[in-house]
Amino acid sequence: MKIRLDYAKCIGVGCLDCLDVCPMNVFSVRDDLVVFDDEGCCGCLACVDNCSRGAICLIY
Ligand code: SF4
Ligand code: SF4
DSSP states (O other): OEEEEOTTTOOGGGTOHHHHHOTTOOEEEETTEEEEOGGGOOOOOHHHHHOTTOOEEEEO
């Protein structure tokens, strides 16, 4: 499964809810942008459900 993050919607360091809710620590911050390594994603959808901007979706 792959993660798609819409950077036009993400508010980045002003939010970081995805970092807080992901049990697999898939997300991190680099150069003030949220980045991710979807190799570790277990598909729990916590990030999708908790992103208030609707910036994350999963591709199955
Ligand atoms: S939860 Fe959504 S808006 Fe917040 S940092 Fe993550 S991707 Fe961006
Ligand atoms: S679906 Fe779950 S494991 Fe995958 S990135 Fe989102 S919160 Fe993390």
